[in-house]
Amino acid sequence: MKKHNFYAGPSILADEVIENAAKAILDFNGTGVSLLSISHRTKDFDDVMAEADKLFRELLAIPDNYKIFYLGGGASTLFYEVAANFLGKKAGYVNTGVWSKKAIKEARRYGEVEVVASSEDRDFTYIPKGFAIPSDLDYLHITTNNTIYGTEFHEDLTSPVPLIADMSSDILSRPVDVSKYAMIYGGAQKNLAPAGVSFVIIREDMLDKIVRDLPTMVSFRTHVDNNSMFNTPPVFPIYVLMETLRWLKKIGGVDEIFRRNGAKAKLLYDEIDRNPLFRGTVEMEDRSLMNICFVMAEGYEELAPEFLEFAKARGMVGIKGHRLVGGFRASCYNALPIESVQALVGCMQEFEKLHAKR
Known part of the structure; x- marks a missing residue:
């Protein structure tokens, strides 16, 4: 059946993506070595990273002044890393469900959080609209798609402060004006790859807004400056992500x-x-x-x-x-x-x- x-x-991932990944597990790119055993420092894997970057930029029309990098783990780790990097005095969050609440909880470890809008009053059954965005925020954070309750932002917000979005579950599912966001991030295990890698698309000037001395692995500058290679990246999920981007381009x-x-x-x-x-x-x-x-x-x-x-x-x-x-x-x-x-x-x-x- x-x-x-x-x-x-x-x-779910596309059948041809799974088939290509399975072949690469047996023999990666004709090297005679399994993708699961390949060094991330080889030219073959450098080519994977370069193609993933090129395809991501093409498919989302990402401007040149944005960087893309990959991290092990998922978006839940980025909940605290976003605040660690950028929350100096006060950040704004839109509360539209469980994942927003988790992000708010982590951010409060680093400074004041103002919930500028919330749909909790009606059990997260709608997306707040027309809310004021204070101009004194370090950034505004939204979760664009809410997997548990089934709501989604269908338009890009215009924000007077840097806009940061968790797009874990709707990245590349619809057109997005990347230039309206200071940072887009998410776990890849919905539309891009198996679990184990997260992606970050960040405007370069945000790296000059990092507000504290951070552990090396927590600082976003570390991963931008080292092209996601400061430590061993999740090789297999990144390869599958590249194959998914290939598939997406192929179908239109x-x-x-x-x-x-x-x-x-x-x-x-x-x-x-x-x-x-x-x-x-x-x-x-x-x-x-x-x-x-x-x-x-x-x-x-x-x-x-x-x-x-x-x-x-x-x-x-x-x-x-x-x-x-x-x-x-x-x-x-x-x-x-x-x-x-x-x-x-x-x-x-x-x-x-x-x-x-x-």
Whole structure:
């Protein structure tokens, strides 16, 4: 039976990316050495890093005055590293869910944090809009896509202070004006690579705004000055990231994947809105393209466990909602084919025929 992978992360990667990575594990670039055993100081891996940089810049139209580097670990480490580097007196944060709250907690170790906007008053079911951004902030931090609750910023903010964004779960899924951000970062295990590496896109002038003497590995300047090679980088995830960027360029780039993501999301949201057994959980205008969250509708709540088993028996993998919110979550990352969404919609319609009240 074909499996339809809706896991929230580590998440689906394109088949050809996985196949190329598997070949490289056996023999990397014709060297006769496994990718898992290759030295990061070889020319072959230098070429991987250079191509990843070139493709990232091309696909996101990253201006020349930005640097890209990679770190071991995930975005949760960067929560405190952002503040360690840039929080001198006061930083602003927009609180849109669990990951924003974690970032706020880490930042408060280094200085004052002002929550300039929050959607916690309605259980994170919307994205705050029209909020004032104080001009005395060292930076403003946002989480662009909220994997647990299923909301997403659909426009780039205009900020009078440096704007820093955690784009772990929607990087390269839609067009972004990188020039509006002082820094973009994220874990790669949603749309780019397996777990184990995080990416940073940073405007060069931010390196002159580092506010304290830091341990070598915590300072962003260390990794920019050493081209991600101060210590051994996560070789395998970076290689897969490069292969993913190749795949994305091959299929038509960010504009094409944005079109595909929009079509997938519309297909599933339309079914959620039409099907009497299900309902969406967030404001329609703020619905995420990446993480589509829904629950059983009123009067059908007791069918939730049955639907999970029903869907699982038909090849749906990973649609159980996060433990904090329950319900269902279909993560529709870049590499998920629309056929998988069609299969889930068909499953929902089949379940409706069995249980809808006439």
